[in-house]
Amino acid sequence: MRLHKVINRVYEGTTYYRWTVSIPPKRIRELGWTDGQELDAAVRGSSLWIQAALRTPPRQFDRPADSLEEELRRKTLGRRPRG
Numbered sequence: 426m427r428l429h430k431v432i433n434r435v436y437e438g439t440t441y442y443r444w445t446v447s448i449p450p451k452r453i454r455e456l457g458w459t460d461g462q463e464l465d466a467a468v469r470g471s472s473l474w475i476q477a478a479l480r481t482p483p484r485q486f487d488r489p490a491d492s493l494e495e496e497l498r499r500k501t502l503g504r505r506p507r508g
């Protein structure tokens with residue numbers, strides 16, 4: 426594994442950095458993690474502990490797509506400016 430320092434942005438003469446950690450694909454497969462997965466981190470002493478977030482994925486609607494479109498249309502029609 427390797428720690429990388431990357432320039433995030435330069436604003437008013439100040440350079441801001443972000444840090445990334447490269448984890449080998451073998452370790453990612455062993456953990457069962459996927460690209461874009463939310464992770465939680467905690468500092469314990471001089472160690473960084475990273476684990477999969479315990480958040481539930483966004484709820485999928487059981488309604489057909491056309492009823493969702495109709496509901497969205499109804500909500501947006503009520504917000505149009507008048508005059």
